[in-house]
Amino acid sequence: MLRLAVPNKGALNDAAQTMLKEAGYRPRKDSKELVVVDPDTSSELLFLRPRDIAVYVGEGTLDAGITGLDMLYDSGAPADEIMRLGFGVSTFRFAARPGTYASVTDLQGMRIATSYAGLLGKHLAEMGVEARVIKLDGAVETAIHLGVADAVADVVETGTTLRNVGLEVFGEPIAHSEAVLIRRAGAEDTPGLRQLVRRLQGVQVARDYVMIDYDIRAERIDEAISITPGMEGPTVSPLHREGWVAVRAMVPRKGHQQVMDRLWEIGAKAVLATAIFACRL
Ligand SMILES: Nc1ncnc2c1ncn2[C@@H]1O[C@H](COP(=O)(O)OP(=O)(O)OP(=O)(O)O)[C@@H](O)[C@H]1O
Numbered sequence: 503m504l505r506l507a508v509p510n511k512g513a514l515n516d517a518a519q520t521m522l523k524e525a526g527y528r529p530r531k532d533s534k535e536l537v538v539v540d541p542d543t544s545s546e547l548l549f550l551r552p553r554d555i556a557v558y559v560g561e562g563t564l565d566a567g568i569t570g571l572d573m574l575y576d577s578g579a580p581a582d583e584i585m586r587l588g589f590g591v592s593t594f595r596f597a598a599r600p601g602t603y604a605s606v607t608d609l610q611g612m613r614i615a616t617s618y619a620g621l622l623g624k625h626l627a628e629m630g631v632e633a634r635v636i637k638l639d640g641a642v643e644t645a646i647h648l649g650v651a652d653a654v655a656d657v658v659e660t661g662t663t664l665r666n667v668g669l670e671v672f673g674e675p676i677a678h679s680e681a682v683l684i685r686r687a688g689a690e691d692t693p694g695l696r697q698l699v700r701r702l703q704g705v706q707v708a709r710d711y712v713m714i715d716y717d718i719r720a721e722r723i724d725e726a727i728s729i730t731p732g733m734e735g736p737t738v739s740p741l742h743r744e745g746w747v748a749v750r751a752m753v754p755r756k757g758h759q760q761v762m763d764r765l766w767e768i769g770a771k772a773v774l775a776t777a778i779f780a781c782r783l
């Protein structure tokens with residue numbers, strides 16, 4: 503039985519559930535369902551606060567969990583990243599009123615509000631800066647206006663939240679984050695976990711690639727293969743037409759229209775792109 507922690511709310515919740523659903527795990531019926539048992543995959547999905555997931559996984563109570571890299575570092579829990587999941591991409595940055603500070607070293611003796619006290623504390627120690635860390639639960643951007651802090655350290659994606667309160671980022675990013683699958687440091691692989699990783703990798707490939715089919719004159723096959731090399735070489739089959747072959751290859755979704763144009767330019771016909779629904783590589 504695979505026991506997997508999934509964020510029950512917040513920025514990672516939707517994308518994590520969608521990815522698990524695409525990987526064939528049973529979705530929860532409504533947001534009040536805290537545990538989903540899925541006999542088909544022999545798994546139990548536990549919906550927990552994203553911040554707590556690294557703690558549960560680090561304690562060894564669960565086999566794996568989905569959380570943010572920033573939350574994993576912040577927790578200090580003995581858990582390792584197994585794979586990056588490509589969503590919840592953000593940076594963790596300092597921000598303040600425009601023109602107040604230029605770098606972390608300007609924060610010596612200042613008050614910094616954050617929900618990520620562990621991550622911020624480690625960074626300040628590494629940079630040799632002594633500052634007072636004000637730990638808040640969320641909406642930390644408001645702390646400056648309320649006179650509780652001189653600067654904040656928070657998650658930034660589009661920067662809209664900061665702009666809306668008249669703050670600006672400064673200095674180098676403290677960390678780059680994205681959703682990750684984690685497990686307890688040093689834990690053994692289980693068949694259930696291997697299956698989950700294989701399925702999630704399959705979802706990523708299905709999202710990132712399309713299948714391209716086309717017909718081409720046999721004498722142009724080398725040129726065609728250089729345009730569509732596929733993952734392990736394309737499938738080339740005889741066509742029921744003298745001097746022609748049919749080719750099938752996986753192509754990165756990004757840029758596949760250009761690939762189709764190039765194939766057309768070298769004389770390919772019936773060039774089709776189709777979505778991949780699921781895969782195991
Ligand atoms: N706007 C965003 N864009 C991308 N990733 C984000 C965004 N906000 C948060 N995250 C990421 O999502 C993860 C969980 O953060 P989230 O804000 O959802 O948790 P939380 O603050 O505990 O929950 P909530 O905000 O619902 O109280 C973190 O790894 C964070 O980096």
Ligand SMILES: O=P(O)(O)OC[C@H]1O[C@H](OP(=O)(O)OP(=O)(O)O)[C@H](O)[C@@H]1O
Nearest residue numbers: 640641642657658659660661662663664
């Ligand atoms: O750069 P942006 O695209 O504006 O996104 C970043 C914001 O998103 C998150 O807020 P959330 O809604 O999770 O609220 P919280 O701060 O209370 O956690 C994060 O804490 C930032 O405030």
Ligand SMILES: [Mg+2]
Nearest residue numbers: 512513640641
């Ligand atoms: Mg949040």
